[in-house]
Amino acid sequence: MMQIQIINGPNLNLLGVREPEIYGNFSFEEYFSQLATQYPTIRFSYFQSNIEGEIIDKIHETGMTFDGIILNAGAYTHTSVAIHDAIKAVAAPVIEVHISNVYARESFRHQSLLAAACKGVIAGFGLGSYQLAVEALRMKNEE
Ligand code: DQA
Numbered sequence: 001m002m003q004i005q006i007i008n009g010p011n012l013n014l015l016g017v018r019e020p021e022i023y024g025n026f027s028f029e030e031y032f033s034q035l036a037t038q039y040p041t042i043r044f045s046y047f048q049s050n051i052e053g054e055i056i057d058k059i060h061e062t063g064m065t066f067d068g069i070i071l072n073a074g075a076y077t078h079t080s081v082a083i084h085d086a087i088k089a090v091a092a093p094v095i096e097v098h099i100s101n102v103y104a105r106e107s108f109r110h111q112s113l114l115a116a117a118c119k120g121v122i123a124g125f126g127l128g129s130y131q132l133a134v135e136a137l138r139m140k141n142e143e
Contacts, residue, residue, distance in 0.1 A: 001043050002141055004134065005062040005092075006032070008048040009055055009074035015099075022100050024126055031127045039134060052076055056086040063090025068137035070130055072097045077112050087117035093140055095133040098123035 008028060011018060016027040028048070036044050045066075047058045055073065062069060069092050076083055077096065087094045094117070101124030102109040115121050120136060122129045 001041065002068075002138070003043045003045070003066045004068050004070060004137060005058070005066045006044060006046045006070045006130065007055055007058055008046075008072050009076050010050040012072060012074055013048050013050065024099070026127060028127075031130070035131060035134070038131075042134070042138075052080060052082060056082055059083070059086040059090055059094075063087075063092045063094075066092050067141055068092055069094045070097055070133040070137070071095065071114070071118070072099070072130075073114060077102075077114050078108060080113055084113050084117045087114060093119040093137065095119055095136055096121040096123075097129040097133050099126055099129055100124060 012028060015023055016025055032044070032046050045062070049055050049058070055076065059069065071094050073080065073083055073096070077098070096112060096114050096118040103123070112121065119140065122132045122136070125132055
């Protein structure tokens, strides 16, 4: 069974409440259970943390055994060399995702320190960005 780890970074615990005009009205937990129902042959795990080191620990913990990681590192995307290094250190392909189209927003969101270490980047499709990342990992897994 394919195993996928989803990791959400800072402030993403407030999805559904936080800036709903940008991030929507759904909590991630609601979306996560829909996604798991939609892909019964994939085993999903979900982790959220507001703490950089905990995100790095989770990448280490799952990055050698899981088939892929879907990572929305939130604002750490734009600042974290340490998360970049963690992605490089593990074998699993990591897909960077964003709910919003970061390129249509403030210029400080245009740079990702993580993208170059990732398999690819998906941004701007709302929570659908996570499903697109699942599809990317399934394609990758069949290669
Ligand atoms: C985000 C975009 C980031 O710039 C921001 O800091 C977030 C969420 C997104 O999913 O659109 O926290 O990663």
